[in-house]
Amino acid sequence: MFDSGVVPTALERARAALQSVERRVGVEHHTPVEQRERGLELTPPSPAPLTELLPGGDLPTGAAVTVRGSASLMCWLLGVTQRDRWVALVGWPELNPVALAEAGVDLERVVVIPEARGHVAVVLAALLDGVEIVVAGPRARLTASERRQLLARARQRAATILSPVSWEGSAFILDVEQARWSGPERGAYWLREAHLSVVRRSRADDSGTRFEVTRHDTAAPTTVPTRTTGQAAGRRRAG
Structure with missing residues (x-):
């Protein structure tokens, strides 16, 4: 009772x-x-601008950044970070001006050198003296010594080097591990939507930070952080 x-x-x-x-x-x-x-309720993160991929929200000056696995992501990053800065593209003739314009790049402030042939290091060094963002494309073949010298020059000139291949001493690396495109006929004729799985690797990211990047039609791409990668991914660090 x-x-x-x-x-x-x-x-x-x-x-x-x-x-x-x-x-x-x-x-x-x-x-x-x-x-x-207690603030413990779990809610899915909201999509953020693509600049969330970049520590500090912008390209670092006096540094190199590696963007591997997607020319589209390279174009989008240029579109959201260029503002009134000049961009030089060296050794990347396949990078379509239409794609750059659709990504928001101001083509009037872009210098394009499709082939530098045997003078790649000399051309890049000259551009770093007066251009804020220099993209060294896949055909801009350099030795490890030349990359070190160009990175030192970028530091002196407060310029940024972007590369789709590994660059020793990169401030961070953006690795696109998976890319999915959709549209009519699964995107074969008219790409309407893109989904990229991106891992950012840097000293500050410990074992790596994972993001999902999405772009619908011609809207600005957005990103959502998801989780850190495992120990295996942590072995692939910047620089």
């Missing part, structure tokens, strides 16, 4: 028993109200 005159229901007795067991084994239980009060 209960003094209060209130007989607990079976559900209330079960909850009380469960909480008693949880306390004994060290499990902390939170109701939805408690979760909101």
Whole structure:
């Protein structure tokens, strides 16, 4: 018989028993109200501008950045970071001006040198003296020594080097691990939507930070951070 005159229901007795067991084994239980009060309620992150991929929200000056696995991501990054800066593209004739314009790049502030042949290092060094963002494309073949010298020059001139291949001493690396395109005939004729799985690797990212990048039609691409990568990914670090 209960003094209060209130007989607990079976559900209330079960909850009380469960909480008693949880306390004994060290499990902390939170109701939805408690979760909101403690800030523990998990909500999916909202899409953010593509600049969320970049530490500090912009390309670093006096540094190199590696963007591997997607020419589209390279174009989009140029579109959101160029502003009133000049861009030089060296050794990348396949990079379509239409794609650059659709990505938001101001073509009037772009210098294009499709082939530098045997003078790649000399051409890049000259461009770093007066251009803020220099893209060394896949045909801009350089030795490790030349890359070190160009990075030192970029530091002196407060310029940024972008490369689709590994560049020793990169401030960070953006690796596109998967790219999915969709549209009529699965995107074969008219690409309407893009989804990229990107991992950012840097000293500050520990084992790597994963993002999902999405672009619908001609809208600006957005990104959502998801989770850190495993230990295996952590072995592939910048620089």
